[in-house]
Amino acid sequence: MSIDKYNTFMAVANRGSFSGAAETLNIAVATVSRHIASLEKEMDVTLFDRLPNGVRLTMAGERRLLDISRLVKSYYALLAQGNSEQGKKLLVFSVPPINHLCTSELLKAFNMEYPDITVEVLEDQQTYQALEEGWCELGFIGNRHKLSPLLQCTNLSDLRLCIVLPAKHPLATRESLSLTELVNEDFIFPEPEVKSYLVFMDACRKCGFTPRIKQTMFQMDSGFFFVSNNQGIILSVKEAISLFNTDGCVFVPLTEEFYLGGGLARRKDRPLSPAADTFWRFVSERSL
Numbered sequence: 001m002s003i004d005k006y007n008t009f010m011a012v013a014n015r016g017s018f019s020g021a022a023e024t025l026n027i028a029v030a031t032v033s034r035h036i037a038s039l040e041k042e043m044d045v046t047l048f049d050r051l052p053n054g055v056r057l058t059m060a061g062e063r064r065l066l067d068i069s070r071l072v073k074s075y076y077a078l079l080a081q082g083n084s085e086q087g088k089k090l091l092v093f094s095v096p097p098i099n100h101l102c103t104s105e106l107l108k109a110f111n112m113e114y115p116d117i118t119v120e121v122l123e124d125q126q127t128y129q130a131l132e133e134g135w136c137e138l139g140f141i142g143n144r145h146k147l148s149p150l151l152q153c154t155n156l157s158d159l160r161l162c163i164v165l166p167a168k169h170p171l172a173t174r175e176s177l178s179l180t181e182l183v184n185e186d187f188i189f190p191e192p193e194v195k196s197y198l199v200f201m202d203a204c205r206k207c208g209f210t211p212r213i214k215q216t217m218f219q220m221d222s223g224f225f226f227v228s229n230n231q232g233i234i235l236s237v238k239e240a241i242s243l244f245n246t247d248g249c250v251f252v253p254l255t256e257e258f259y260l261g262g263g264l265a266r267r268k269d270r271p272l273s274p275a276a277d278t279f280w281r282f283v284s285e286r287s288l
Contacts, residue, residue, distance in 0.1 A: 137267075
């Protein structure tokens with residue numbers, strides 16, 4: 001079994017492109033392509049349809065995604081448990097895009113204070129479920145929705161939403177906008193299983209309309225690419241400017257106050273390994 005190839009498969013499925021998966025895994029695009037080609041040969045199926053702007057799971061790929069996701073989670077959970085007990089390594093799951101918005105400076109600070117503990121963040125759409133079912137000890141999740149009674153969550157960020165428009169959009173020069181002015185626009189939304197989908201949908205509905213969703217995305221960087229190519233508009237936060245390629249995009253503040261937040265979660269009823277407990281306490285001290 002090659003866990004690297006399965007991990008690559010999941011990353012491509014989550015990011016919707018080979019380049020996005022390469023960025024997530026910090027490997028070359030050629031390596032991603034080689035892993036996927038190898039899996040397709042081994043399984044004798046086509047896992048992804050190759051599209052002009054990325055890739056999309058085929059029906060065969062979708063059927064294998066859940067099983068492979070469970071396999072990878074089991075592998076990493078066992079590996080992380082052993083490493084954590086020795087105080088060497090900690091695996092933390094994360095829901096995109098919370099990983100990008102919450103963890104960068106936090107992980108740098110933790111590494112400075114605890115250089116003997118290596119924290120690896122694994123992006124997974126099912127982080128919430130993984131925490132509830134005990135696949136992982138800790139996970140970064142969105143904190144704007146009802147929390148399971150099994151979980152405890154810190155609050156790491158409350159980032160105000162804005163609207164992202166193509167640079168040549170007629171409203172791109174405005175100092176601020178109300179969501180109510182965007183009723184007839186084509187929106188690009190996260191996939192429904194991504195937690196921020198509900199945050200964005202709630203914001204629009206509170207302004208009296210259901211957004212017209214032209215297409216969906218797994219990752220925010222894909223959204224900025226679509227916006228820059230005049231394929232629609234997205235909701236995001238200004239902090240994303242420093243994290244993604246936003247060329248061709250204009251961020252306009254909303255007059256309404258809507259927020260995208262995130263935090264670190266754990267099961268209340270399960271003791272943490274030494275490494276996980278150290279990280280949990282470190283993060284809790286810095287929570288809002």
